Each structure stands twice: as structure tokens, then as C-alpha cells.
Amino acid sequence: MSNENKKVKVHYTGTLNDGTKFDSSYDRGEPLEFVCGAGMMIKGFDEAVKNMAIGETKDIHLMPEEAYGMPSDENIITMEIAQLPGAEGLEAGQKVALQNAYGQPVPVTVTEKTETTITFDANHEMAGKELNFKIELVEVEN
Numbered sequence: 001m002s003n004e005n006k007k008v009k010v011h012y013t014g015t016l017n018d019g020t021k022f023d024s025s026y027d028r029g030e031p032l033e034f035v036c037g038a039g040m041m042i043k044g045f046d047e048a049v050k051n052m053a054i055g056e057t058k059d060i061h062l063m064p065e066e067a068y069g070m071p072s073d074e075n076i077i078t079m080e081i082a083q084l085p086g087a088e089g090l091e092a093g094q095k096v097a098l099q100n101a102y103g104q105p106v107p108v109t110v111t112e113k114t115e116t117t118i119t120f121d122a123n124h125e126m127a128g129k130e131l132n133f134k135i136e137l138v139e140v141e142n
Contacts, residue, residue: 003050004037009139010049015132022126031138042067045133052137062131068124075122077108087118098122 009031013024025032034040036049044066048058064070077098081087090096090110097105098120108120 001051003052003137003140006036007033007141008036008049008137009033011136011138012045013134017130017132022131042131044131045135048133048135049137052135054137054140057134057136060133060135062133064128064130067129067131068126069128071121071123071127076111076119077122078112078117078119081113081116081118084118090118096120 011025011031013026014022016022037046039046041049042062044060044062047066048060052058079087090113092110092113094110096108096110098108100106106122107125108122109125110118111121112119
């Protein structure tokens with residue numbers, strides 16, 4: 001039986017290959033709810049949950065292509081500081097949000113700043129990383 005297109009609730013813990021925990025629904029005390037297969041989650045996570053049974057726990061290892069992809073040079077943006085009001089106060093390493101063409105916030109990291117330009121990295125912070133998840137299927141709505 002597939003959970004595709006059903007609302008599911010899962011508990012999970014996400015770790016990097018060195019064992020560093022980067023996220024856990026257990027720490028927040030409530031499961032994550034999403035529609036399986038609707039593109040709300042990274043591809044490998046969705047695929048893992050699709051055929052799980054309620055109460056089942058599964059450990060998965062995802063390559064970057066199944067998670068947040070590889071970093072792309074297209075996501076490195078350099079702008080004139082004069083064109084971006086407020087940019088003069090930003091420092092390298094800071095995380096801020098820019099707006100895309102649709103007015104939606106896009107999280108970026110300031111990677112470089114010169115006298116006249118500022119460079120942002122809009123790649124997801126998990127891009128290029130292999131991710132590990134321990135997933136427990138808690139509930140499926142029919």
C-alpha cells in the first residue's frame with residue numbers, strides 16, 4: 001500500500017556522515033506533517049516514506065542528488081552595494097534573505113564584500129552534502 005498523495009506524520013532525525021545532527025522532529029516534540037509525493041520534501045525523503053507502514057522506522061542515506069543537489073555557480077550573485085539599500089551594513093558570513101522575482105524570500109549567505117560589491121551564495125546550506133535520516137511513520141490520513 002502506498003502513502004503517495006496522503007497526508008502523513010513522521011518523526012525523524014537528520015545527521016551528516018560525521019554524525020552531526022542537523023535537525024530532529026523529536027527535539028521539537030511534534031512530528032512533521034506533509035503530503036507524501038507532493039514535492040514538499042526532498043526527493044529521497046519522500047521516496048522513503050512512500051511505502052512505509054505506520055509504526056515502522058527506517059534509516060536512509062541520501063546522496064546530494066536525492067537531497068538538496070550540488071552547489072551551482074548560478075546561485076552565486078554579485079551586486080553593486082549601491083543597488084541594494086542596507087547592504088553596506090552586511091558582513092561576510094551573515095545570513096540574510098533576498099527577494100526573488102516573485103517577491104518570495106530566498107535565504108542567502110554573504111560570501112564576499114568589497115568597497116563597491118557584495119556577493120551572496122543562494123545555494124541551500126545542505127547542497128552538496130550526503131544526508132542520513134532515521135524516519136518513523138507515525139500517522140497516515142486516508
